[in-house]
Amino acid sequence: MKKFGVGIIGCGAIFGVHAYPLHTIENVEVKAVCDIKQPARDAAARLFGCDAYEDYRAMLMRDDINVIHVLTPHYLHAQMVIAAANAGKHVLCEKPMSINLEDAKAEIEAGRRNHVTIGVISQNRYNSASVAIKTAIDSGSLGKVVGQRILLAWFKPDDYYKNSDWHGTWDKEGGSLIIDQSIHVLDLARWLVNDEIVSVQASIDNRNHPAIETEDTAEGLIKYRGGVQSVFYATNNYTYNSPVMVETHCEKGMALMEFDRAQITYRDGRELNVINNPNDTLDEASYQAFFNQSSAQSAMQTLSQWGVFGSPITIPITWKTPRPYWGITHIKQIKNYYESLAAGVQPDITAAEAFKTQEMICAIYQSGKTRQMVQLNQAKE
Numbered sequence: 124m125k126k127f128g129v130g131i132i133g134c135g136a137i138f139g140v141h142a143y144p145l146h147t148i149e150n151v152e153v154k155a156v157c158d159i160k161q162p163a164r165d166a167a168a169r170l171f172g173c174d175a176y177e178d179y180r181a182m183l184m185r186d187d188i189n190v191i192h193v194l195t196p197h198y199l200h201a202q203m204v205i206a207a208a209n210a211g212k213h214v215l216c217e218k219p220m221s222i223n224l225e226d227a228k229a230e231i232e233a234g235r236r237n238h239v240t241i242g243v244i245s246q247n248r249y250n251s252a253s254v255a256i257k258t259a260i261d262s263g264s265l266g267k268v269v270g271q272r273i274l275l276a277w278f279k280p281d282d283y284y285k286n287s288d289w290h291g292t293w294d295k296e297g298g299s300l301i302i303d304q305s306i307h308v309l310d311l312a313r314w315l316v317n318d319e320i321v322s323v324q325a326s327i328d329n330r331n332h333p334a335i336e337t338e339d340t341a342e343g344l345i346k347y348r349g350g351v352q353s354v355f356y357a358t359n360n361y362t363y364n365s366p367v368m369v370e371t372h373c374e375k376g377m378a379l380m381e382f383d384r385a386q387i388t389y390r391d392g393r394e395l396n397v398i399n400n401p402n403d404t405l406d407e408a409s410y411q412a413f414f415n416q417s418s419a420q421s422a423m424q425t426l427s428q429w430g431v432f433g434s435p436i437t438i439p440i441t442w443k444t445p446r447p448y449w450g451i452t453h454i455k456q457i458k459n460y461y462e463s464l465a466a467g468v469q470p471d472i473t474a475a476e477a478f479k480t481q482e483m484i485c486a487i488y489q490s491g492k493t494r495q496m497v498q499l500n501q502a503k504e
């Protein structure tokens with residue numbers, strides 16, 4: 124079986140959600156980790172018994188590493204993805220692929236030029252509820268998609284921004300609500316419609332986070348070539364992270380995704396209900412065992428000395444734990460990425476595929492800032 128040596132850049136909140144799948148995939152070995160913060164990289168290196176780097180460029184020089192995971196603040200994604208590709212490494216990058224379209228195009232070009240595979244995380248496409256709806260729509264059983272409504276009402280307290288050196292900034296995060304939180308649900312919605320976006324008209328606003336310069340509220344209308352109209356509303360000003368919702372209105376029925384459930388209703392009275400099975404995505408006991416190793420315990424101690432506390436669920440580690448609400452399917456996308464590399468085929472979510480969502484995100488910002496409709500000319504899959 125083809126073996127992959129892996130390097131991880133960025134050992135912050137999302138690190139654990141990549142570390143655990145990498146630990147479970149047989150033909151993968153994490154050779155090195157990198158973070159500019161010493162406690163973070165040391166803790167991560169202890170977890171894998173691997174080397175730690177402060178400078179990612181030094182890590183990219185290793186011949187025994189052929190895949191790089193990029194888990195850093197948004198503004199660093201493009202430069203790291205491109206440097207890794209130029210070093211001949213395949214790359215799996217966290218969302219978003221970049222904070223502007225020029226960088227996103229440069230990433231795709233670097234992948235082509237160096238004959239490496241660049242994947243971008245959008246794990247919620249792998250939720251059972253998402254897969255059920257996608258299958259129902261693609262089968263044609265629901266008829267043509269005609270419209271969509273998308274709702275995200277989450278809670279981001281001021282402390283979320285105060286405790287970060289990059290969230291809530293245009294130059295480092297590239298926006299906030301749209302590029303960081305809503306990107307998941309907007310990507311999912313676009314994937315379900317599976318058509319070219321022709322125009323975006325949106326508004327963005329900051330209504331309740333005076334300490335940050337970026338948006339906490341947005342709404343808009345996205346039009347597709349085939350006539351589908353998607354409307355969305357998103358805010359980080361609600362009082363808790365309420366269930367996200369995507370309702371896809373089709374000629375012969377309705378597909379509703381809410382939180383971790385899908386409800387597909389046909390005009391003829393048939394109804395299908397699907398709920399995500401957590402055991403399908405994560406074996407929590409082995410996840411806990413991995414992070415409960417003594418190395419992780421000492422990592423935890425170091426990190427808790429920083430005053431960072433773990434999630435309310437039981438895993439005693441500050442790295443991001445599976446969330447009780449939405450989006451723990453990283454493991455499926457990461458497996459698809461490595462299986463595809465081993466088979467010499469493209470993974471489900473390539474940089475070219477992620478680019479279409481990036482274009483939509485950038486158009487929302489452009490429209491919101493200029494108060495003009497933005498026309499797009501997306502290439503069809």
Ligand SMILES: NC(=O)c1ccc[n+]([C@@H]2O[C@H](COP(=O)([O-])OP(=O)(O)OC[C@H]3O[C@@H](n4cnc5c(N)ncnc54)[C@H](O)[C@@H]3O)[C@@H](O)[C@H]2O)c1
Binds near residue numbers: 157177179195196303
């Ligand atoms: N898919 C999801 O559900 C999901 C959830 C959370 C975060 N994310 C994404 O993951 C990425 C990281 O987010 P996070 O929440 O882990 O952020 P974070 O701030 O917790 O961690 C980022 C880490 O990168 C390190 N870093 C910064 N500059 C670096 C450099 N030059 N070289 C090496 N390391 C550097 C920081 O020291 C920090 O440890 C973002 O793209 C974010 O959008 C995705």
